[in-house]
Amino acid sequence: MKCPKCGFDNPEDTLFCKKCDWRVDIPYVPERKTNASMYCAIALALGVIASALYFMKWYVFAAAVGAIGMVVGGYAINVPRLLNSDNKAVLVTIAGVGLILSMVGFMLGLYMAVL
Ligand SMILES: [Zn+2]
Structure with a gap:
């Protein structure tokens, strides 16, 4: 290879x-570098929004935003691995936090929406 x-x-x-x-x-x-920080930022934003929606008791929206956040976060967490940048660890952490928050928003939102 x-x-x-x-x-x-x-x-x-x-x-x-x-x-x-x-x-x-x-x-x-090579130009994926800018996309990496963008996707990580979007993943984090979606995770925060999904969690916020859950706490505002908008469970269906929390689940929906969380689902999108999980897709974006899952992608974003892999993008920095393709880079040799100095802030690789920071980007992976940001995307990871976004991914976790999205999963929490999705699962709790879905759970509360179904019940
Ligand atoms: Zn090589």
Whole structure:
């Protein structure tokens, strides 16, 4: 598996490049850097909104926003892994918090809406 980012020749079963940590099955797109922070910010915002809606007792909306937040958060948490940026850990943390808040909003919202 030749790394699409740095060209390093990795063993066949490698998922992340031994040299630059790039996922070798994903094409290298340099301009993803800006998208990463954007998606992480959206994931966090959706998580906060989903939780807020739950506490405002708008359970159906909390579940809906939480569902979207989980999709965006699940994507956002993986995007920074594709980067070699210094704030990788910060972005993953932000996306992770957003993902957790979305899951909480979704599950609690759905639970309360169904009951
Ligand atoms: Zn590489």
